[in-house]
Amino acid sequence: MLRPLLSSLLLTGAAFSQDGGQLFTLYCSACHGADGLGATGGQFPPLAGSPWIQGDPARAVKIALLGLHGKVEVEGRTYDLEMPPQGGVLADDQIAAILTYVRSSWGNHETPVAADFVKTTRAGLTRTAQWTPEELLKEHPLPKPPPPIANLTSRVYHGKWTDLPDFNQLKPENMEEEQSGLVSMKHSDVQDYFGLVWEGELTAPEAGAYVFHLDADDGARVIVDGKSLAEIHGLGPMNGSRPKEGKADLTAGVHKLRVEFYEYTDNQGIQLAWKKASSPFWQNLSDNPVPPPKEKMLIAPSATRAVVYRNFIAGVSPRAIGIGFPSGVNLAYSADHLGTELIWTGDFIDASRHWTDRGQGNEPPAGDHVVKLSNSAVLPDGATFRGYKLDPAGNPTFSVQLGTRLLLDSWKPGDRSLVRTLNLSGSGEALDVLLTDSLAVQGSAGTVQLGDQLTLKTDHATLLTKGSSTYVHLTSGQPATLTYQWR
Ligand code: HEC
Numbered sequence: 001m002l003r004p005l006l007s008s009l010l011l012t013g014a015a016f017s018q019d020g021g022q023l024f025t026l027y028c029s030a031c032h033g034a035d036g037l038g039a040t041g042g043q044f045p046p047l048a049g050s051p052w053i054q055g056d057p058a059r060a061v062k063i064a065l066l067g068l069h070g071k072v073e074v075e076g077r078t079y080d081l082e083m084p085p086q087g088g089v090l091a092d093d094q095i096a097a098i099l100t101y102v103r104s105s106w107g108n109h110e111t112p113v114a115a116d117f118v119k120t121t122r123a124g125l126t127r128t129a130q131w132t133p134e135e136l137l138k139e140h141p142l143p144k145p146p147p148p149i150a151n152l153t154s155r156v157y158h159g160k161w162t163d164l165p166d167f168n169q170l171k172p173e174n175m176e177e178e179q180s181g182l183v184s185m186k187h188s189d190v191q192d193y194f195g196l197v198w199e200g201e202l203t204a205p206e207a208g209a210y211v212f213h214l215d216a217d218d219g220a221r222v223i224v225d226g227k228s229l230a231e232i233h234g235l236g237p238m239n240g241s242r243p244k245e246g247k248a249d250l251t252a253g254v255h256k257l258r259v260e261f262y263e264y265t266d267n268q269g270i271q272l273a274w275k276k277a278s279s280p281f282w283q284n285l286s287d288n289p290v291p292p293p294k295e296k297m298l299i300a301p302s303a304t305r306a307v308v309y310r311n312f313i314a315g316v317s318p319r320a321i322g323i324g325f326p327s328g329v330n331l332a333y334s335a336d337h338l339g340t341e342l343i344w345t346g347d348f349i350d351a352s353r354h355w356t357d358r359g360q361g362n363e364p365p366a367g368d369h370v371v372k373l374s375n376s377a378v379l380p381d382g383a384t385f386r387g388y389k390l391d392p393a394g395n396p397t398f399s400v401q402l403g404t405r406l407l408l409d410s411w412k413p414g415d416r417s418l419v420r421t422l423n424l425s426g427s428g429e430a431l432d433v434l435l436t437d438s439l440a441v442q443g444s445a446g447t448v449q450l451g452d453q454l455t456l457k458t459d460h461a462t463l464l465t466k467g468s469s470t471y472v473h474l475t476s477g478q479p480a481t482l483t484y485q486w487r
Contacts, residue, residue: 018093018094018096018097019097020097020098020099020100020101020102021101021105023090023094023097023098023101024098024101024102027086027089027090027094027098028047028086028098028102031044031083032044032045032046032047033046035048035106035278036048036102036105036106036108037106037278037279037280041280042077042280042281043297044079044081045072045074045075045077045079045081046074046075046281047102047106047108048105048106048107048108048279049075049106049107049108049205050074050075050108051074051075051142051143051145052072052074052142053099053102053103053108053110054103054108054110054142054143055110055142055143056140057099057103057110057111057113057117058117058121058139058140059136059139059140059142060099060102060103060113061095061099061113061117061118061121061122062121062125062131062136062139062140063083063131063136064086064087064090064095064098064099065085065086065087065095065118065121065122065125066085066087066125066127066128066129066130066131067082067083067084067085067086067130067131068082068083068130068131068132068133068136069081069082069083069130069131069132070132070133070134071133072133073133075281075283076281076283077281082130083130084130085130087122092115092116092118092119092122093115093118095113095118096112096113096114096115096117096118099113099118100112100113106205106206107205107206107252107276108205109205146181146203147179147180147181147182148181148182148202148283148284148285149181149182149183149198149200149201149202149257149285150181150200150201150202150203150254151177151200151201152177152178152179152180152181152182152183152198152199152200153175153176153177153178153198153199153200154175154176154178154187154196154197154198155167155172155173155174155175155196155197155198155199156172156173156174156175156187156188156189156190156194156195156196157170157171157172157173157194157195157196157197158173158190158193158194158195159193159194159195159262160193160264161193161195161219161262161264162218162219162234162235162264163219163233163234163262164219164220164221164231164233164260164262165195165262167195167197167260170195172197173189174189178198178200180287181200182284182285182286182287183198183259183270183272183285183286183287184286184287184288185268185269185270185287185288186287188263188268191263191268192263192264192265192266192268193263193264193265194262194263195260195261195262195263196259196260196261196262197258197259197260197261198257198258198259198261199256199257199258199259200257201254201255201256201257202224202254202255202257202274202285203253203254203255204250204251204252204253204254204255205252205276206252206276207249207250207251207252208249208250208276208277208278209247209248209249209250209276209277209278210247210248210249210250210274210275210276210277211245211246211247211274211275211276211277212224212229212230212245212246212247212248212272212273212274213230213243213244213245213271213272213273213274213282213290214230214231214232214243214244214245214246214270214271214272215232215238215239215242215243215244215269215270215271215290216232216238216242216261216269216270216271217236217237217238217263217266217267217268217269217270218232218234218235218236218262218263218264218268219231219232219233219234219235219261219262220232220259220260220261220262220270220272221259221260221261222246222257222258222259222272223257223258223259223260224248224250224255224256224257224258225248225255225256226256227248228246229246229247229248230244230245230246231244232244235264237267238267238269238270238271239291243271247277257285259272269288270286270288271284271286271288271289271290272284272285272286272290273285273286273289273290297350297351298347298348298349298350298351298366299324299348299349299350299351300324300347300348301324301325301326301348301394302326303326304326304393305326305392305393305394306323306324306325306326306390306393306394306395306396306413307323307324307348307394308321308322308323308390308394308396309321309322309323309324309348309349309351309363310322311351311363312363313332313342313349313363313364313365314363314364314365315332315341315342315364315365315370315372316332316333316334316341316342317334317336317337317341317375318336319334319335319336319385320332320333320334320335320341321333321334321335321388321396321398322348322349323394323395323396323411324348324349325394325395325412325413325418326413327413327414327415327416328345328346328367328416329343329344329345329413329414329416329417329418329486330343330344330345330346330348330349330365330367331343331344331411331418332365333388333396333398335385337374337375337376337377337378338377338378338379338383338385338398338400339373339374339378339379339409339433339434340373340409340411340420341372341373341374341375342365342370342371342372342373343370343371343373343418343454343484344365344367344368344369344370344371345367345368345369345416345486346366346367346368346369347365347366347367348365348366348367349363349365349366350363350364350366351363369453369454369486371439371450371451371453371454372438372439373435373436373437373439373450374434374435374436374437374438375437375438376434376437377434378433378434379400379402379407379431379433379434380402380431382402382403383400383401383402383407384400384401385398385399385400386399386400386401386406387399393412395410395411395412395413396410396411397409397410397411398410402428402431403426403428404426404427404428405424405425405426405427405428405431405476406424406425406426407422407423407424407431407433407474408421408422408423408424408425409421409422410422410423414483414485416485416486416487417483417484417485417486418483418484419481419482419483419484420481420482420483420484421479421480421481421482422472422474422479422480422481422482423479424474424475424476424477424478424479425476425477426476427476428476430473430474430475430476431473431474431475432464432471432472432473432474433471433472433474434469434470434471435448435456435463435470435471435472435482436450436469436470437468437469438468438469439451439470448463448470450484452487453486453487454484454485454486454487455484455485455487456482456483456484456485457482457483457485458472458480458481458482458483459480459481461473461474461480461481461482
């Protein structure tokens with residue numbers, strides 16, 4: 001009877017050994033990304049290459065158990081978000097399996113984490129609150145990062161070059177070892193008419209395609225394993241049209257880096273950075289950092305529900321309410337002018353300016369076919385904004401009080417269209433609601449052309465044109481439906 005016993009033991013063993021990759025997908029990847037680079041294009045922090053998971057595993061175990069909040073810097077970027085605790089739902093061996101997976105994936109090369117270690121760490125906790133990064137770093141400081149370029153040396157050459165010379169044929173003035181591990185102009189002893197050659201070693205964390213970014217004033221070349229990847233010739237400034245990018249397929253491990261540079265007169269400088277081709281983040285290899293590309297942070301509706309954005313929107317009076325609908329049509333309503341001032345198709349809003357600079361400037365609509373409907377009060381004096389409601393699909397109804405009358409202004413998406421219903425209730429005179437103060441060109445009956453992309457259609461509602469303005473004539477109890485249709 002030995003055989004059945006043995007196989008049942010094996011089965012039990014298999015049932016209890018945890019699959020770290022699968023658990024990571026279930027419990028972490030929604031925020032940290034299946035590729036460990038941070039979900040939603042890096043809005044969440046990466047685990048690939050993160051020093052927070054390196055070295056002593058206690059730091060990462062404690063984050064997994066209790067979560068983290070507050071400003072945290074990961075690989076040169078700052079996040080100020082919330083990570084919920086995971087310790088309540090994850091057993092010790094599950095956390096161990098996840099962190100073992102994290103510490104050995106995407107170029108991370110750290111030792112496995114044992115379930116017993118998680119158990120001891122959990123038992124030793126004297127708190128239940130989420131960590132702040134400072135509290136955690138007091139107990140577990142981050143490992144000192146290695147220099148970006150290992151064993152870096154610099155050689156200085158004197159001479160007047162307007163293009164890259166063959167430095168191998170020239171005699172350097174001096175040679176230094178550079179502890180900083182960064183290519184720098186500080187390594188030169190003169191201001192004009194000189195050349196610099198740096199040599200060192202780069203460690204590719206994993207095999208794959210890498211991209212190098214080079215800019216220089218005046219010229220430069222970056223050579224990896226003897227192959228030139230990017231070159232800048234002639235004379236000229238940085239941060240203009242001269243930066244170059246070069247690609248290399250690298251094996252995991254150490255590669256020889258050589259950077260050649262010359263300066264004629266006036267300003268001098270070099271910018272060098274590299275990244276995995278799949279990563280959005282550059283690692284600087286020079287003390288002059290590569291300016292970050294302008295990243296978009298698109299606010300987008302879900303597949304089934306509209307999204308609301310309340311902030312300054314360029315082209316709309318200050319109290320703007322933006323609505324992005326799932327079908328790719330958008331509007332911006334002005335609570336000052338009591339009407340929709342902008343409508344557009346495609347992407348909704350790029351909020352990068354607010355999210356990176358904390359509220360500087362107005363966000364322009366991110367999409368296209370932007371139509372400016374009006375720029376002045378839509379309703380007579382005395383009308384006041386009474387807020388807006390959203391139906392279950394997120395479609396808004398804006399309401400405005402006019403004396404004893406109430407105007408409900410509802411918007412729903414259609415196929416490349418927005419369908420608007422205006423409903424006046426209460427007793428009093430009829431009301432003319434401004435539709436546009438600049439665009440209208442009267443078309444056939446019941447149709448108005450608004451620019452060359454947009455047509456406004458009505459269901460028997462009465463449209464009035466006075467000068468360059470077009471109004472819809474509303475009477476109490478008789479709703480009007482207007483369709484804004486893009487071509
Ligand atoms: C709901 C989203 C979410 C989930 C799920 C989540 N995290 Fe996080 N994690 C975050 C956020 C947000 C931060 C940064 C918190 C801050 O800004 O203070 C973070 C930070 C971290 C950090 C430190 C910073 C870094 O990038 O290295 C580690 C390590 C980490 N999480 C590991 C995990 C592991 C392991 C799991 C799965 C067990 C997990 N997280 C699940 C959102 C999440």
